[in-house]
Each structure stands twice: as C-alpha cells, then as structure tokens.
Amino acid sequence: MTSGCSDAVEYVYQYIDDELTVTRKARIKWHLKHCGNCTDAFAFEVQLKEKIASAGKTEPPAELFDTLRALIQQERIQQDPDR
Numbered sequence: 742m743t744s745g746c747s748d749a750v751e752y753v754y755q756y757i758d759d760e761l762t763v764t765r766k767a768r769i770k771w772h773l774k775h776c777g778n779c780t781d782a783f784a785f786e787v788q789l790k791e792k793i794a795s796a797g798k799t800e801p802p803a804e805l806f807d808t809l810r811a812l813i814q815q816e817r818i819q820q821d822p823d824r
C-alpha cells in the first residue's frame with residue numbers, strides 16, 4: 742500500500758457518486774493513476790454499483806408479493822390468535 746490508499750478506500754463511494762470536494766477528488770484521482778491496487782478496487786466498486794442499479798430497474802416477480810402477503814398474514818395470526 743502506498744500513502745493515500747486509506748483515503749482512496751475511505752472515499753470510494755463518494756468518489757463514484759461524485760460527492761467529493763474538487764480537491765479531495767483530485768487527490769484520489771492522482772492516487773488512482775499511481776496505484777494499481779486502488780484502480781482495481783475502484784473498477785470493482787463501479788461494476789458492482791452498475792449491477793445493483795440495473796438490478797433495481799427490473800420488476801420483482803409477482804410471486805414475491807404473494808409470498809410476502811402470506812407471511813404477513815401468518816404473522817398477524819400468530820400475534821393475535823383471538824381474531
């Protein structure tokens with residue numbers, strides 16, 4: 742690990758989401774240029790984020806709602822057996 746790795750790791754999500762100050766972003770950008778380990782780690786995080794984002798766009802299957810509804814009803818019966 743070279744110096745700056747801890748910064749790069751700490752701010753990886755803010756960096757991807759573009760929530761960092763210009764100075765901090767520049768520092769991390771500079772670090773990524775010189776550190777293969779962090780470049781790999783960042784590439785992995787970006788891919789992961791894209792996967793999650795595309796997974797969120799697909800509609801959950803209808804069966805899932807049926808299962809959830811059944812579970813909620815079961816829970817109600819268990820909590821309130823007199824009704």
Ligand SMILES: [Zn+2]
Pocket residue numbers: 742743745746747749772776777778779780
């Ligand atoms: Zn690094």
